[in-house]
Amino acid sequence: KQEVTQIPAALSVPEGENLVLNCSFTDSAIYNLQWFRQDPGKGLTSLLLIQSSQREQTSGRLNASLDKSSGRSTLYIAASQPGDSATYLCAVSHSNYQLIWGAGTKLIIKP
C-alpha cells in the first residue's frame, strides 16, 4: 500500500533563505507527483506536477525534483518571502484516478 510522508511537519525560516521541503513515497510505480499549497482554511492550489518520466519541474522560484527509484521528491523554494507561508502538500498518482496524500509541511517565513 502506497504511503506518502512529509518531513518535517513544520518549518520556520527567516525571510530570504532558500529552503527544501521533502516528500517520500513507498511505491515507485507512480504516474506523477504533485505539489500543492494550502493557505489556512482554504482550498488547495496546484504548484507543480512532475510526470513519472521527468526529473524536475520549475515555476518561478519553485523547483520540484523527482527520484522515483529512491521514492523521493523535493520542493525547493528560492529567496523565501512571507507570502510563501502556507502548508505544502505532496501527492502521488497511481494507475487509477487516486491521489495518495502526505500530511503536509507547515511553512512559516519570518519577516
Next chain:
Amino acid sequence: DGGITQSPKYLFRKEGQNVTLSCEQNLNHDAMYWYRQDPGQGLRLIYYSQIVNDFQKGDIAEGYSVSREKKESFPLTVTSAQKNPTAFYLCASSKRTSGRDTQYFGPGTRLTVL
C-alpha cells in the same frame, strides 16, 4: 472566470441530521472528487465520479452519499450514519481520471457537529 465553488463555507449540523454540501464547476471537467481533511492528516478520498450518472466509493465512503446528475455538479450528503463528520471537506475536479491530470480544488466547507 473558470473554477470550482463550494457552499456553504461553514455548516453546523445537529446529531442525527443529514446535510448536503454543494460543489459546482465550470471548467468542463469530466472527473470530480470529494475529500475529507482532518488536522495533521493527508486528504482522504470519499467519492469520485468520472462521468455523469456514475460514481465510485473512495477509501472512506461509509456514512456519505453523492449524486452526479449534471456534469457541473457533484453534491455530497453527510448522513447521520457518519459517526465523526466534523472536518474540512474539499471538492476537486480534473479533466480526466487518468491520474495524469492535475486536480483543481474548491475553497472547502467546514462542517461542525453540535
